Amino acid sequence: MAYLAIVDLGSNSTRMVVEKIEDDGTYTEVERVKEDTRLSEGMGEALVLQDFAIERVLQALKNFQQIYQQYPDVQIKAIATAAVRQATNQAAFLSRVKAEVGIDIHVLSGDDEAYYDYLGVEHTLAIEDALLVDTGGASVELILVKGGQKQALISVPFGAVSLSEKFNLHDAPSAQAVFQANRYVQAVYNHIEWLMSARQLPIVLLGGANRTLARMEQVQTTGILGQNFHGFEMTANQALDLFELLIQHDKAGRIVLPGLDANRADIILGGCIPLLNLIMTLATPKIIFSESGVREGIITEYMQQMK
Known part of the structure:
Protein backbone atom coordinates (compact mmCIF):
# COMPACT_ATOMS: atom_id res chain seq x y z
CA MET A 1 0.00 0.00 0.00
CA ALA A 2 1.17 3.50 -0.87
CA TYR A 3 -0.22 6.98 -1.36
CA LEU A 4 -0.18 9.40 -4.29
CA ALA A 5 -0.79 13.12 -3.77
CA ILE A 6 -1.66 15.06 -6.93
CA VAL A 7 -1.19 18.80 -6.53
CA ASP A 8 -2.70 20.98 -9.25
CA LEU A 9 -1.71 24.65 -9.58
CA GLY A 10 -4.59 25.96 -11.65
CA SER A 11 -5.06 29.50 -12.88
CA ASN A 12 -7.98 30.15 -10.52
CA SER A 13 -7.59 27.58 -7.73
CA THR A 14 -4.97 25.27 -6.24
CA ARG A 15 -6.19 21.74 -5.55
CA MET A 16 -4.96 18.48 -4.14
CA VAL A 17 -6.22 14.91 -4.05
CA VAL A 18 -4.58 12.09 -2.12
CA GLU A 19 -5.16 8.58 -3.41
CA LYS A 20 -4.61 5.40 -1.42
CA ILE A 21 -3.01 2.83 -3.76
CA GLU A 22 -3.66 -0.80 -2.82
CA ASP A 23 -1.34 -3.66 -3.67
CA ASP A 24 -3.98 -5.14 -6.00
CA GLY A 25 -3.93 -2.03 -8.20
CA THR A 26 -7.12 -0.43 -6.93
CA TYR A 27 -7.17 3.05 -5.44
CA THR A 28 -9.38 5.14 -3.19
CA GLU A 29 -9.51 8.91 -2.75
CA VAL A 30 -8.82 9.81 0.89
CA GLU A 31 -8.36 13.60 0.68
CA ARG A 32 -9.67 16.36 -1.60
CA VAL A 33 -8.91 20.00 -0.83
CA LYS A 34 -9.13 23.27 -2.75
CA GLU A 35 -8.04 26.84 -2.10
CA ASP A 36 -9.06 29.84 -4.20
CA THR A 37 -5.67 31.28 -5.07
CA ARG A 38 -6.32 32.91 -8.49
CA LEU A 39 -2.74 32.65 -9.67
CA SER A 40 -3.53 34.30 -13.01
CA GLU A 41 -4.88 37.49 -11.39
CA GLY A 42 -3.23 40.61 -12.73
CA MET A 43 -0.94 38.86 -15.25
CA GLY A 44 -2.04 41.28 -17.95
CA GLU A 45 -0.56 41.51 -21.43
CA ALA A 46 2.95 41.13 -19.97
CA LEU A 47 1.99 37.67 -18.61
CA VAL A 48 3.78 38.16 -15.29
CA LEU A 49 2.73 36.21 -12.20
CA GLN A 50 2.07 38.80 -9.49
CA ASP A 51 3.65 38.61 -6.02
CA PHE A 52 0.31 38.68 -4.18
CA ALA A 53 -0.97 35.74 -6.24
CA ILE A 54 2.28 33.81 -5.77
CA GLU A 55 2.04 34.27 -2.00
CA ARG A 56 -1.49 32.82 -2.01
CA VAL A 57 -0.31 29.75 -3.91
CA LEU A 58 2.73 29.22 -1.69
CA GLN A 59 0.55 29.33 1.42
CA ALA A 60 -1.86 26.83 -0.12
CA LEU A 61 1.02 24.50 -0.98
CA LYS A 62 2.33 24.71 2.58
CA ASN A 63 -1.15 23.91 3.88
CA PHE A 64 -1.34 20.91 1.55
CA GLN A 65 2.11 19.79 2.65
CA GLN A 66 0.88 19.46 6.24
CA ILE A 67 -1.84 17.12 4.96
CA TYR A 68 0.08 14.81 2.62
CA GLN A 69 3.04 14.45 4.99
CA GLN A 70 0.72 12.59 7.36
CA TYR A 71 0.59 9.67 4.91
CA PRO A 72 3.35 7.05 4.80
CA ASP A 73 5.16 6.28 1.58
CA VAL A 74 3.50 9.17 -0.24
CA GLN A 75 4.58 10.19 -3.72
CA ILE A 76 3.94 13.76 -4.89
CA LYS A 77 2.96 14.58 -8.46
CA ALA A 78 2.61 18.33 -8.84
CA ILE A 79 1.44 20.01 -12.03
CA ALA A 80 0.75 23.54 -13.21
CA THR A 81 -1.46 24.66 -16.07
CA ALA A 82 -2.13 27.79 -18.11
CA ALA A 83 -1.08 30.60 -15.75
CA VAL A 84 2.36 29.11 -15.14
CA ARG A 85 2.60 27.83 -18.71
CA GLN A 86 2.12 31.35 -20.07
CA ALA A 87 4.12 33.24 -17.42
CA THR A 88 7.27 35.07 -18.45
CA ASN A 89 8.57 34.65 -14.88
CA GLN A 90 7.83 30.92 -14.84
CA ALA A 91 11.38 29.84 -13.97
CA ALA A 92 11.62 32.17 -10.96
CA PHE A 93 8.24 30.99 -9.68
CA LEU A 94 9.15 27.29 -9.99
CA SER A 95 12.45 27.89 -8.22
CA ARG A 96 10.70 29.61 -5.35
CA VAL A 97 8.21 26.74 -4.97
CA LYS A 98 11.09 24.28 -4.88
CA ALA A 99 12.98 26.35 -2.29
CA GLU A 100 10.01 26.98 0.02
CA VAL A 101 7.93 23.81 -0.34
CA GLY A 102 10.44 21.29 -1.67
CA ILE A 103 8.46 20.00 -4.63
CA ASP A 104 9.12 20.05 -8.35
CA ILE A 105 6.26 21.33 -10.49
CA HIS A 106 5.70 19.83 -13.92
CA VAL A 107 4.24 22.46 -16.25
CA LEU A 108 1.76 20.82 -18.58
CA SER A 109 1.62 21.88 -22.20
CA GLY A 110 -1.82 22.78 -23.51
CA ASP A 111 -2.00 19.46 -25.36
CA ASP A 112 -0.99 17.56 -22.22
CA GLU A 113 -3.72 19.28 -20.22
CA ALA A 114 -6.32 18.46 -22.85
CA TYR A 115 -5.14 14.83 -23.03
CA TYR A 116 -5.42 14.37 -19.25
CA ASP A 117 -8.91 15.88 -19.42
CA TYR A 118 -9.79 13.24 -22.01
CA LEU A 119 -8.34 10.42 -19.90
CA GLY A 120 -10.23 11.58 -16.83
CA VAL A 121 -13.58 11.79 -18.63
CA GLU A 122 -13.13 8.64 -20.73
CA HIS A 123 -12.39 6.62 -17.61
CA THR A 124 -15.50 7.77 -15.72
CA LEU A 125 -18.25 8.64 -18.25
Missing part, protein backbone atom coordinates in the same frame (compact mmCIF):
# COMPACT_ATOMS: atom_id res chain seq x y z
CA ALA A 126 -19.60 6.56 -21.14
CA ILE A 127 -18.98 9.09 -23.91
CA GLU A 128 -19.13 8.09 -27.58
CA ASP A 129 -19.40 11.32 -29.58
CA ALA A 130 -18.95 14.67 -27.85
CA LEU A 131 -16.88 17.81 -27.47
CA LEU A 132 -15.11 18.00 -24.11
CA VAL A 133 -14.66 21.55 -22.83
CA ASP A 134 -12.55 22.42 -19.78
CA THR A 135 -12.82 26.11 -18.89
CA GLY A 136 -10.07 27.20 -16.53
CA GLY A 137 -8.90 30.58 -15.30
CA ALA A 138 -6.53 31.27 -18.20
CA SER A 139 -7.20 28.61 -20.83
CA VAL A 140 -9.91 26.47 -22.38
CA GLU A 141 -9.20 22.91 -23.52
CA LEU A 142 -11.28 21.44 -26.35
CA ILE A 143 -11.24 17.73 -27.15
CA LEU A 144 -13.23 16.15 -29.98
CA VAL A 145 -14.32 12.59 -29.19
CA LYS A 146 -15.75 10.27 -31.84
CA GLY A 147 -16.57 6.63 -31.18
CA GLY A 148 -15.19 6.99 -27.68
CA GLN A 149 -11.73 7.99 -28.98
CA LYS A 150 -10.10 11.41 -29.08
CA GLN A 151 -9.90 12.74 -32.61
CA ALA A 152 -8.45 16.20 -32.03
CA LEU A 153 -7.55 18.48 -29.14
CA ILE A 154 -6.38 22.02 -28.53
CA SER A 155 -5.81 24.49 -25.70
CA VAL A 156 -6.73 28.13 -26.33
CA PRO A 157 -5.19 30.92 -24.20
CA PHE A 158 -8.22 32.52 -22.57
CA GLY A 159 -10.34 31.61 -19.57
CA ALA A 160 -12.64 32.89 -16.85
CA VAL A 161 -10.07 35.13 -15.15
CA SER A 162 -8.22 36.38 -18.22
CA LEU A 163 -11.41 37.22 -20.17
CA SER A 164 -12.91 38.97 -17.14
CA GLU A 165 -9.81 41.13 -16.76
CA LYS A 166 -9.26 41.80 -20.47
CA PHE A 167 -12.83 42.98 -21.09
CA ASN A 168 -13.71 44.30 -17.62
CA LEU A 169 -16.51 41.79 -17.01
CA HIS A 170 -16.17 41.65 -13.21
CA ASP A 171 -19.14 43.75 -12.13
CA ALA A 172 -21.73 45.19 -14.52
CA PRO A 173 -20.11 45.09 -17.97
CA SER A 174 -21.36 47.25 -20.80
CA ALA A 175 -23.03 45.71 -23.83
CA GLN A 176 -19.97 46.75 -25.82
CA ALA A 177 -17.63 44.86 -23.44
CA VAL A 178 -19.71 41.68 -23.66
CA PHE A 179 -19.85 41.99 -27.45
CA GLN A 180 -16.09 42.49 -27.69
CA ALA A 181 -15.41 39.47 -25.46
CA ASN A 182 -17.67 37.27 -27.58
CA ARG A 183 -16.09 38.56 -30.78
CA TYR A 184 -12.61 37.85 -29.44
CA VAL A 185 -13.49 34.28 -28.42
CA GLN A 186 -15.30 33.54 -31.68
CA ALA A 187 -12.32 34.78 -33.72
CA VAL A 188 -10.13 32.19 -31.98
CA TYR A 189 -12.68 29.43 -32.55
CA ASN A 190 -12.89 30.34 -36.25
CA HIS A 191 -9.24 29.27 -36.67
CA ILE A 192 -9.80 25.76 -35.26
CA GLU A 193 -10.22 23.77 -38.48
CA TRP A 194 -11.78 20.68 -36.92
CA LEU A 195 -14.21 22.45 -34.58
CA MET A 196 -17.22 22.18 -36.91
CA SER A 197 -16.84 18.40 -36.74
CA ALA A 198 -18.44 18.80 -33.31
CA ARG A 199 -21.60 20.37 -34.75
CA GLN A 200 -24.77 19.12 -33.02
CA LEU A 201 -22.76 16.93 -30.65
CA PRO A 202 -23.29 17.15 -26.88
CA ILE A 203 -20.75 19.17 -24.93
CA VAL A 204 -19.15 17.62 -21.84
CA LEU A 205 -18.19 20.40 -19.44
CA LEU A 206 -15.26 20.33 -17.01
CA GLY A 207 -13.86 22.99 -14.71
CA GLY A 208 -15.12 25.06 -11.80
CA ALA A 209 -16.75 27.81 -13.87
CA ASN A 210 -18.79 25.24 -15.76
CA ARG A 211 -19.79 23.34 -12.62
CA THR A 212 -21.26 26.60 -11.33
CA LEU A 213 -23.90 26.29 -14.06
CA ALA A 214 -24.73 22.76 -12.91
CA ARG A 215 -25.16 23.93 -9.32
CA MET A 216 -27.41 26.80 -10.36
CA GLU A 217 -29.56 24.63 -12.60
CA GLN A 218 -29.91 21.91 -9.99
CA VAL A 219 -31.07 24.42 -7.37
CA GLN A 220 -33.54 25.97 -9.81
CA THR A 221 -35.04 22.65 -10.91
CA THR A 222 -34.99 20.69 -7.63
CA GLY A 223 -34.62 23.32 -4.93
CA ILE A 224 -31.76 21.25 -3.51
CA LEU A 225 -28.03 21.84 -3.95
CA GLY A 226 -26.34 18.49 -4.47
CA GLN A 227 -22.68 17.66 -4.00
CA ASN A 228 -21.95 15.52 -7.05
CA PHE A 229 -22.66 16.77 -10.57
CA HIS A 230 -20.91 13.97 -12.45
CA GLY A 231 -23.18 13.00 -15.33
CA PHE A 232 -25.69 15.78 -14.64
CA GLU A 233 -27.35 16.98 -17.86
CA MET A 234 -29.13 20.09 -19.09
CA THR A 235 -30.25 21.37 -22.46
CA ALA A 236 -28.26 24.03 -24.27
CA ASN A 237 -31.24 26.39 -23.92
CA GLN A 238 -31.14 25.95 -20.14
CA ALA A 239 -27.47 27.00 -20.18
CA LEU A 240 -28.30 30.05 -22.29
CA ASP A 241 -31.10 30.95 -19.88
CA LEU A 242 -28.61 30.85 -17.00
CA PHE A 243 -26.23 33.17 -18.85
CA GLU A 244 -29.13 35.56 -19.46
CA LEU A 245 -29.91 35.47 -15.74
CA LEU A 246 -26.28 36.12 -14.80
CA ILE A 247 -25.88 39.08 -17.13
CA GLN A 248 -28.98 40.76 -15.70
CA HIS A 249 -27.15 41.24 -12.38
CA ASP A 250 -24.08 43.10 -11.24
CA LYS A 251 -21.54 41.36 -9.03
CA ALA A 252 -23.50 42.01 -5.83
CA GLY A 253 -26.63 40.58 -7.41
CA ARG A 254 -24.84 37.51 -8.71
CA ILE A 255 -23.35 36.72 -5.31
CA VAL A 256 -26.80 35.98 -3.88
CA LEU A 257 -28.05 33.87 -6.80
CA PRO A 258 -28.82 30.33 -5.55
CA GLY A 259 -26.09 27.84 -6.41
CA LEU A 260 -23.49 30.44 -7.43
CA ASP A 261 -20.21 30.28 -5.54
CA ALA A 262 -19.62 33.82 -4.24
CA ASN A 263 -15.90 33.53 -5.01
CA ARG A 264 -16.76 33.18 -8.71
CA ALA A 265 -19.28 36.01 -8.93
CA ASP A 266 -16.72 38.38 -10.46
CA ILE A 267 -15.44 35.93 -13.10
CA ILE A 268 -18.50 33.86 -13.96
CA LEU A 269 -19.44 35.93 -17.02
CA GLY A 270 -15.93 35.48 -18.41
CA GLY A 271 -16.21 31.79 -17.57
CA CYS A 272 -19.48 31.38 -19.48
CA ILE A 273 -18.55 33.21 -22.68
CA PRO A 274 -16.41 30.36 -24.14
CA LEU A 275 -19.37 27.98 -23.70
CA LEU A 276 -21.89 30.52 -24.99
CA ASN A 277 -20.00 30.85 -28.29
CA LEU A 278 -19.67 27.09 -28.70
CA ILE A 279 -23.40 26.53 -28.17
CA MET A 280 -24.30 29.16 -30.76
CA THR A 281 -21.68 28.02 -33.28
CA LEU A 282 -22.23 24.27 -33.01
CA ALA A 283 -26.02 24.13 -32.42
CA THR A 284 -25.28 22.08 -29.31
CA PRO A 285 -28.29 19.95 -28.24
CA LYS A 286 -27.35 19.20 -24.64
CA ILE A 287 -24.66 19.55 -22.00
CA ILE A 288 -23.23 16.88 -19.70
CA PHE A 289 -21.16 17.76 -16.65
CA SER A 290 -18.05 15.89 -15.54
CA GLU A 291 -16.43 16.04 -12.12
CA SER A 292 -13.41 14.27 -13.62
CA GLY A 293 -10.62 16.09 -15.38
CA VAL A 294 -6.87 16.55 -15.30
CA ARG A 295 -6.27 15.07 -11.83
CA GLU A 296 -8.36 12.00 -12.60
CA GLY A 297 -6.51 11.65 -15.90
CA ILE A 298 -3.19 11.69 -14.07
CA ILE A 299 -4.23 8.96 -11.61
CA THR A 300 -5.58 6.92 -14.55
CA GLU A 301 -2.24 7.17 -16.35
CA TYR A 302 -0.35 6.43 -13.12
CA MET A 303 -2.32 3.22 -12.53
CA GLN A 304 -1.91 2.16 -16.18
CA GLN A 305 1.86 2.57 -15.85
CA MET A 306 1.87 0.55 -12.64
CA LYS A 307 0.05 -2.29 -14.37
Whole structure:
Protein backbone atom coordinates (compact mmCIF):
# COMPACT_ATOMS: atom_id res chain seq x y z
CA MET A 1 0.00 0.00 0.00
CA ALA A 2 1.17 3.50 -0.87
CA TYR A 3 -0.22 6.98 -1.36
CA LEU A 4 -0.18 9.40 -4.29
CA ALA A 5 -0.79 13.12 -3.77
CA ILE A 6 -1.66 15.06 -6.93
CA VAL A 7 -1.19 18.80 -6.53
CA ASP A 8 -2.70 20.98 -9.25
CA LEU A 9 -1.71 24.65 -9.58
CA GLY A 10 -4.59 25.96 -11.65
CA SER A 11 -5.06 29.50 -12.88
CA ASN A 12 -7.98 30.15 -10.52
CA SER A 13 -7.59 27.58 -7.73
CA THR A 14 -4.97 25.27 -6.24
CA ARG A 15 -6.19 21.74 -5.55
CA MET A 16 -4.96 18.48 -4.14
CA VAL A 17 -6.22 14.91 -4.05
CA VAL A 18 -4.58 12.09 -2.12
CA GLU A 19 -5.16 8.58 -3.41
CA LYS A 20 -4.61 5.40 -1.42
CA ILE A 21 -3.01 2.83 -3.76
CA GLU A 22 -3.66 -0.80 -2.82
CA ASP A 23 -1.34 -3.66 -3.67
CA ASP A 24 -3.98 -5.14 -6.00
CA GLY A 25 -3.93 -2.03 -8.20
CA THR A 26 -7.12 -0.43 -6.93
CA TYR A 27 -7.17 3.05 -5.44
CA THR A 28 -9.38 5.14 -3.19
CA GLU A 29 -9.51 8.91 -2.75
CA VAL A 30 -8.82 9.81 0.89
CA GLU A 31 -8.36 13.60 0.68
CA ARG A 32 -9.67 16.36 -1.60
CA VAL A 33 -8.91 20.00 -0.83
CA LYS A 34 -9.13 23.27 -2.75
CA GLU A 35 -8.04 26.84 -2.10
CA ASP A 36 -9.06 29.84 -4.20
CA THR A 37 -5.67 31.28 -5.07
CA ARG A 38 -6.32 32.91 -8.49
CA LEU A 39 -2.74 32.65 -9.67
CA SER A 40 -3.53 34.30 -13.01
CA GLU A 41 -4.88 37.49 -11.39
CA GLY A 42 -3.23 40.61 -12.73
CA MET A 43 -0.94 38.86 -15.25
CA GLY A 44 -2.04 41.28 -17.95
CA GLU A 45 -0.56 41.51 -21.43
CA ALA A 46 2.95 41.13 -19.97
CA LEU A 47 1.99 37.67 -18.61
CA VAL A 48 3.78 38.16 -15.29
CA LEU A 49 2.73 36.21 -12.20
CA GLN A 50 2.07 38.80 -9.49
CA ASP A 51 3.65 38.61 -6.02
CA PHE A 52 0.31 38.68 -4.18
CA ALA A 53 -0.97 35.74 -6.24
CA ILE A 54 2.28 33.81 -5.77
CA GLU A 55 2.04 34.27 -2.00
CA ARG A 56 -1.49 32.82 -2.01
CA VAL A 57 -0.31 29.75 -3.91
CA LEU A 58 2.73 29.22 -1.69
CA GLN A 59 0.55 29.33 1.42
CA ALA A 60 -1.86 26.83 -0.12
CA LEU A 61 1.02 24.50 -0.98
CA LYS A 62 2.33 24.71 2.58
CA ASN A 63 -1.15 23.91 3.88
CA PHE A 64 -1.34 20.91 1.55
CA GLN A 65 2.11 19.79 2.65
CA GLN A 66 0.88 19.46 6.24
CA ILE A 67 -1.84 17.12 4.96
CA TYR A 68 0.08 14.81 2.62
CA GLN A 69 3.04 14.45 4.99
CA GLN A 70 0.72 12.59 7.36
CA TYR A 71 0.59 9.67 4.91
CA PRO A 72 3.35 7.05 4.80
CA ASP A 73 5.16 6.28 1.58
CA VAL A 74 3.50 9.17 -0.24
CA GLN A 75 4.58 10.19 -3.72
CA ILE A 76 3.94 13.76 -4.89
CA LYS A 77 2.96 14.58 -8.46
CA ALA A 78 2.61 18.33 -8.84
CA ILE A 79 1.44 20.01 -12.03
CA ALA A 80 0.75 23.54 -13.21
CA THR A 81 -1.46 24.66 -16.07
CA ALA A 82 -2.13 27.79 -18.11
CA ALA A 83 -1.08 30.60 -15.75
CA VAL A 84 2.36 29.11 -15.14
CA ARG A 85 2.60 27.83 -18.71
CA GLN A 86 2.12 31.35 -20.07
CA ALA A 87 4.12 33.24 -17.42
CA THR A 88 7.27 35.07 -18.45
CA ASN A 89 8.57 34.65 -14.88
CA GLN A 90 7.83 30.92 -14.84
CA ALA A 91 11.38 29.84 -13.97
CA ALA A 92 11.62 32.17 -10.96
CA PHE A 93 8.24 30.99 -9.68
CA LEU A 94 9.15 27.29 -9.99
CA SER A 95 12.45 27.89 -8.22
CA ARG A 96 10.70 29.61 -5.35
CA VAL A 97 8.21 26.74 -4.97
CA LYS A 98 11.09 24.28 -4.88
CA ALA A 99 12.98 26.35 -2.29
CA GLU A 100 10.01 26.98 0.02
CA VAL A 101 7.93 23.81 -0.34
CA GLY A 102 10.44 21.29 -1.67
CA ILE A 103 8.46 20.00 -4.63
CA ASP A 104 9.12 20.05 -8.35
CA ILE A 105 6.26 21.33 -10.49
CA HIS A 106 5.70 19.83 -13.92
CA VAL A 107 4.24 22.46 -16.25
CA LEU A 108 1.76 20.82 -18.58
CA SER A 109 1.62 21.88 -22.20
CA GLY A 110 -1.82 22.78 -23.51
CA ASP A 111 -2.00 19.46 -25.36
CA ASP A 112 -0.99 17.56 -22.22
CA GLU A 113 -3.72 19.28 -20.22
CA ALA A 114 -6.32 18.46 -22.85
CA TYR A 115 -5.14 14.83 -23.03
CA TYR A 116 -5.42 14.37 -19.25
CA ASP A 117 -8.91 15.88 -19.42
CA TYR A 118 -9.79 13.24 -22.01
CA LEU A 119 -8.34 10.42 -19.90
CA GLY A 120 -10.23 11.58 -16.83
CA VAL A 121 -13.58 11.79 -18.63
CA GLU A 122 -13.13 8.64 -20.73
CA HIS A 123 -12.39 6.62 -17.61
CA THR A 124 -15.50 7.77 -15.72
CA LEU A 125 -18.25 8.64 -18.25
CA ALA A 126 -19.60 6.56 -21.14
CA ILE A 127 -18.98 9.09 -23.91
CA GLU A 128 -19.13 8.09 -27.58
CA ASP A 129 -19.40 11.32 -29.58
CA ALA A 130 -18.95 14.67 -27.85
CA LEU A 131 -16.88 17.81 -27.47
CA LEU A 132 -15.11 18.00 -24.11
CA VAL A 133 -14.66 21.55 -22.83
CA ASP A 134 -12.55 22.42 -19.78
CA THR A 135 -12.82 26.11 -18.89
CA GLY A 136 -10.07 27.20 -16.53
CA GLY A 137 -8.90 30.58 -15.30
CA ALA A 138 -6.53 31.27 -18.20
CA SER A 139 -7.20 28.61 -20.83
CA VAL A 140 -9.91 26.47 -22.38
CA GLU A 141 -9.20 22.91 -23.52
CA LEU A 142 -11.28 21.44 -26.35
CA ILE A 143 -11.24 17.73 -27.15
CA LEU A 144 -13.23 16.15 -29.98
CA VAL A 145 -14.32 12.59 -29.19
CA LYS A 146 -15.75 10.27 -31.84
CA GLY A 147 -16.57 6.63 -31.18
CA GLY A 148 -15.19 6.99 -27.68
CA GLN A 149 -11.73 7.99 -28.98
CA LYS A 150 -10.10 11.41 -29.08
CA GLN A 151 -9.90 12.74 -32.61
CA ALA A 152 -8.45 16.20 -32.03
CA LEU A 153 -7.55 18.48 -29.14
CA ILE A 154 -6.38 22.02 -28.53
CA SER A 155 -5.81 24.49 -25.70
CA VAL A 156 -6.73 28.13 -26.33
CA PRO A 157 -5.19 30.92 -24.20
CA PHE A 158 -8.22 32.52 -22.57
CA GLY A 159 -10.34 31.61 -19.57
CA ALA A 160 -12.64 32.89 -16.85
CA VAL A 161 -10.07 35.13 -15.15
CA SER A 162 -8.22 36.38 -18.22
CA LEU A 163 -11.41 37.22 -20.17
CA SER A 164 -12.91 38.97 -17.14
CA GLU A 165 -9.81 41.13 -16.76
CA LYS A 166 -9.26 41.80 -20.47
CA PHE A 167 -12.83 42.98 -21.09
CA ASN A 168 -13.71 44.30 -17.62
CA LEU A 169 -16.51 41.79 -17.01
CA HIS A 170 -16.17 41.65 -13.21
CA ASP A 171 -19.14 43.75 -12.13
CA ALA A 172 -21.73 45.19 -14.52
CA PRO A 173 -20.11 45.09 -17.97
CA SER A 174 -21.36 47.25 -20.80
CA ALA A 175 -23.03 45.71 -23.83
CA GLN A 176 -19.97 46.75 -25.82
CA ALA A 177 -17.63 44.86 -23.44
CA VAL A 178 -19.71 41.68 -23.66
CA PHE A 179 -19.85 41.99 -27.45
CA GLN A 180 -16.09 42.49 -27.69
CA ALA A 181 -15.41 39.47 -25.46
CA ASN A 182 -17.67 37.27 -27.58
CA ARG A 183 -16.09 38.56 -30.78
CA TYR A 184 -12.61 37.85 -29.44
CA VAL A 185 -13.49 34.28 -28.42
CA GLN A 186 -15.30 33.54 -31.68
CA ALA A 187 -12.32 34.78 -33.72
CA VAL A 188 -10.13 32.19 -31.98
CA TYR A 189 -12.68 29.43 -32.55
CA ASN A 190 -12.89 30.34 -36.25
CA HIS A 191 -9.24 29.27 -36.67
CA ILE A 192 -9.80 25.76 -35.26
CA GLU A 193 -10.22 23.77 -38.48
CA TRP A 194 -11.78 20.68 -36.92
CA LEU A 195 -14.21 22.45 -34.58
CA MET A 196 -17.22 22.18 -36.91
CA SER A 197 -16.84 18.40 -36.74
CA ALA A 198 -18.44 18.80 -33.31
CA ARG A 199 -21.60 20.37 -34.75
CA GLN A 200 -24.77 19.12 -33.02
CA LEU A 201 -22.76 16.93 -30.65
CA PRO A 202 -23.29 17.15 -26.88
CA ILE A 203 -20.75 19.17 -24.93
CA VAL A 204 -19.15 17.62 -21.84
CA LEU A 205 -18.19 20.40 -19.44
CA LEU A 206 -15.26 20.33 -17.01
CA GLY A 207 -13.86 22.99 -14.71
CA GLY A 208 -15.12 25.06 -11.80
CA ALA A 209 -16.75 27.81 -13.87
CA ASN A 210 -18.79 25.24 -15.76
CA ARG A 211 -19.79 23.34 -12.62
CA THR A 212 -21.26 26.60 -11.33
CA LEU A 213 -23.90 26.29 -14.06
CA ALA A 214 -24.73 22.76 -12.91
CA ARG A 215 -25.16 23.93 -9.32
CA MET A 216 -27.41 26.80 -10.36
CA GLU A 217 -29.56 24.63 -12.60
CA GLN A 218 -29.91 21.91 -9.99
CA VAL A 219 -31.07 24.42 -7.37
CA GLN A 220 -33.54 25.97 -9.81
CA THR A 221 -35.04 22.65 -10.91
CA THR A 222 -34.99 20.69 -7.63
CA GLY A 223 -34.62 23.32 -4.93
CA ILE A 224 -31.76 21.25 -3.51
CA LEU A 225 -28.03 21.84 -3.95
CA GLY A 226 -26.34 18.49 -4.47
CA GLN A 227 -22.68 17.66 -4.00
CA ASN A 228 -21.95 15.52 -7.05
CA PHE A 229 -22.66 16.77 -10.57
CA HIS A 230 -20.91 13.97 -12.45
CA GLY A 231 -23.18 13.00 -15.33
CA PHE A 232 -25.69 15.78 -14.64
CA GLU A 233 -27.35 16.98 -17.86
CA MET A 234 -29.13 20.09 -19.09
CA THR A 235 -30.25 21.37 -22.46
CA ALA A 236 -28.26 24.03 -24.27
CA ASN A 237 -31.24 26.39 -23.92
CA GLN A 238 -31.14 25.95 -20.14
CA ALA A 239 -27.47 27.00 -20.18
CA LEU A 240 -28.30 30.05 -22.29
CA ASP A 241 -31.10 30.95 -19.88
CA LEU A 242 -28.61 30.85 -17.00
CA PHE A 243 -26.23 33.17 -18.85
CA GLU A 244 -29.13 35.56 -19.46
CA LEU A 245 -29.91 35.47 -15.74
CA LEU A 246 -26.28 36.12 -14.80
CA ILE A 247 -25.88 39.08 -17.13
CA GLN A 248 -28.98 40.76 -15.70
CA HIS A 249 -27.15 41.24 -12.38
CA ASP A 250 -24.08 43.10 -11.24
CA LYS A 251 -21.54 41.36 -9.03
CA ALA A 252 -23.50 42.01 -5.83
CA GLY A 253 -26.63 40.58 -7.41
CA ARG A 254 -24.84 37.51 -8.71
CA ILE A 255 -23.35 36.72 -5.31
CA VAL A 256 -26.80 35.98 -3.88
CA LEU A 257 -28.05 33.87 -6.80
CA PRO A 258 -28.82 30.33 -5.55
CA GLY A 259 -26.09 27.84 -6.41
CA LEU A 260 -23.49 30.44 -7.43
CA ASP A 261 -20.21 30.28 -5.54
CA ALA A 262 -19.62 33.82 -4.24
CA ASN A 263 -15.90 33.53 -5.01
CA ARG A 264 -16.76 33.18 -8.71
CA ALA A 265 -19.28 36.01 -8.93
CA ASP A 266 -16.72 38.38 -10.46
CA ILE A 267 -15.44 35.93 -13.10
CA ILE A 268 -18.50 33.86 -13.96
CA LEU A 269 -19.44 35.93 -17.02
CA GLY A 270 -15.93 35.48 -18.41
CA GLY A 271 -16.21 31.79 -17.57
CA CYS A 272 -19.48 31.38 -19.48
CA ILE A 273 -18.55 33.21 -22.68
CA PRO A 274 -16.41 30.36 -24.14
CA LEU A 275 -19.37 27.98 -23.70
CA LEU A 276 -21.89 30.52 -24.99
CA ASN A 277 -20.00 30.85 -28.29
CA LEU A 278 -19.67 27.09 -28.70
CA ILE A 279 -23.40 26.53 -28.17
CA MET A 280 -24.30 29.16 -30.76
CA THR A 281 -21.68 28.02 -33.28
CA LEU A 282 -22.23 24.27 -33.01
CA ALA A 283 -26.02 24.13 -32.42
CA THR A 284 -25.28 22.08 -29.31
CA PRO A 285 -28.29 19.95 -28.24
CA LYS A 286 -27.35 19.20 -24.64
CA ILE A 287 -24.66 19.55 -22.00
CA ILE A 288 -23.23 16.88 -19.70
CA PHE A 289 -21.16 17.76 -16.65
CA SER A 290 -18.05 15.89 -15.54
CA GLU A 291 -16.43 16.04 -12.12
CA SER A 292 -13.41 14.27 -13.62
CA GLY A 293 -10.62 16.09 -15.38
CA VAL A 294 -6.87 16.55 -15.30
CA ARG A 295 -6.27 15.07 -11.83
CA GLU A 296 -8.36 12.00 -12.60
CA GLY A 297 -6.51 11.65 -15.90
CA ILE A 298 -3.19 11.69 -14.07
CA ILE A 299 -4.23 8.96 -11.61
CA THR A 300 -5.58 6.92 -14.55
CA GLU A 301 -2.24 7.17 -16.35
CA TYR A 302 -0.35 6.43 -13.12
CA MET A 303 -2.32 3.22 -12.53
CA GLN A 304 -1.91 2.16 -16.18
CA GLN A 305 1.86 2.57 -15.85
CA MET A 306 1.87 0.55 -12.64
CA LYS A 307 0.05 -2.29 -14.37
